Amino acid sequence: MLIKRSSTIKSSEITSEDNYLNRRKFIQSSTLIGGSLLSSRLLGANLPQEPFAELDDVKSSLYSTDEKINNFLDVTSYNNYYEFGTGKDDPYRNGKDFQSRPWSIEVTGEAEKTGIFDIEDFVKPYLLEERIYRMRCVEAWSMVIPWVGIPLADIIKSFKPLSSATHVRFETLHDRERMPGQKSRVLKWPYREGLTMAEAMNPLPLLAIGIYGRALPNQNGAPIRLVVPWKYGFKGIKGIVKMSFVKSQPKTSWEMAASNEYGFYANVNPKISHPRWSQARERRIGSGVFASKQPTQMFNGYGEQVAHLYDGLNLRRHF
Numbered sequence: 001m002l003i004k005r006s007s008t009i010k011s012s013e014i015t016s017e018d019n020y021l022n023r024r025k026f027i028q029s030s031t032l033i034g035g036s037l038l039s040s041r042l043l044g045a046n047l048p049q050e051p052f053a054e055l056d057d058v059k060s061s062l063y064s065t066d067e068k069i070n071n072f073l074d075v076t077s078y079n080n081y082y083e084f085g086t087g088k089d090d091p092y093r094n095g096k097d098f099q100s101r102p103w104s105i106e107v108t109g110e111a112e113k114t115g116i117f118d119i120e121d122f123v124k125p126y127l128l129e130e131r132i133y134r135m136r137c138v139e140a141w142s143m144v145i146p147w148v149g150i151p152l153a154d155i156i157k158s159f160k161p162l163s164s165a166t167h168v169r170f171e172t173l174h175d176r177e178r179m180p181g182q183k184s185r186v187l188k189w190p191y192r193e194g195l196t197m198a199e200a201m202n203p204l205p206l207l208a209i210g211i212y213g214r215a216l217p218n219q220n221g222a223p224i225r226l227v228v229p230w231k232y233g234f235k236g237i238k239g240i241v242k243m244s245f246v247k248s249q250p251k252t253s254w255e256m257a258a259s260n261e262y263g264f265y266a267n268v269n270p271k272i273s274h275p276r277w278s279q280a281r282e283r284r285i286g287s288g289v290f291a292s293k294q295p296t297q298m299f300n301g302y303g304e305q306v307a308h309l310y311d312g313l314n315l316r317r318h319f
């Protein structure tokens with residue numbers, strides 16, 4: 001496996017969208033050779049030690065959008081990650097020296113299999129997928145990001161949750177020295193998020209370990225973070241150290257901070273305004289200062305895959 005240190009990656013390799021699109025074509029065409037992808041590459045995903053290391057054996061996914069992707073610089077310098085500060089470039093600046101190895105993930109609660117797993121063992125059994133998803137932040141901006149990861153449903157199945165489990169709950173690392181933003185009381189730490197079991201078992205949610213075919217940069221949630229493309233970005237918890245199968249709806253960080261503004265469901269919905277701003281439109285990052293905002297789509301455009309999850313649920317009340 002090719003491992004590159006971030007400092008040895010030329011900016012020409014990572015900032016140009018054209019290069020990336022070429023690389024994507026390469027990935028797609030290489031997956032076609034002999035139709036052998038599934039047999040020969042199911043050997044297991046290798047997770048590199050170094051930030052920005054290239055990830056091997058990534059298959060492209062039918063769930064990807066063909067919308068124009070955001071460039072690497074947008075995706076890695078305009079972030080929300082309050083553990084490293086609340087400014088958009090704070091995670092990029094203050095997350096530089098964060099060490100995401102060694103790293104373990106604790107799995108607890110209502111499941112047959114529980115325990116503490118090293119990140120490498122946690123992801124090793126799975127084939128990596130590239131999923132190009134829209135991401136809509138609750139702050140009314142959006143991006144299109146090429147994630148690399150593992151479907152959450154596959155990982156959950158391997159732990160054999162019990163029928164008593166109604167929700168899955170996640171926690172970010174809690175360490176004020178390594179995550180200096182946790183010295184501020186802007187949120188209650190650790191950052192917490194959750195999904196219903198039905199949401200978690202939908203094919204769309206991804207546990208991402210990379211972007212652009214490379215290991216996740218710290219500011220994007222290294223070494224592993226959740227991506228739930230039909231929900232507001234804050235559901236996509238970063239730096240995950242704990243996954244619990246629980247018997248009731250868990251309290252999430254943003255709900256605890258302001259339950260009238262941020263609900264548990266947080267489904268993207270252009271018709272339900274945030275108390276302080278409209279959610280009808282969004283600014284696509286990178287589209288230019290003078291570009292007009294584009295309309296926000298119900299469920300961020302993923303309704304075909306997820307609308308059935310909410311049959312009979314009052315979305316105005318369960319926002």
Ligand SMILES: Nc1nc2c(c(=O)[nH]1)N[C@H]1C(S)=C(S)[C@@H](COP(=O)(O)O)O[C@H]1N2
Pocket residue numbers: 075078079080081082083135136137138172191219220221232233234235236237238239
């Ligand atoms: N632990 C943690 N996870 C987090 C956040 C955070 O502050 N802490 N911010 C969320 C918000 S509001 C958004 S929009 C996305 C942003 O992901 P990105 O910076 O990779 O684009 O991460 C989410 N995950």
Ligand SMILES: [Mo]
Pocket residue numbers: 080136137138139232233234
């Ligand atoms: Mo967000």
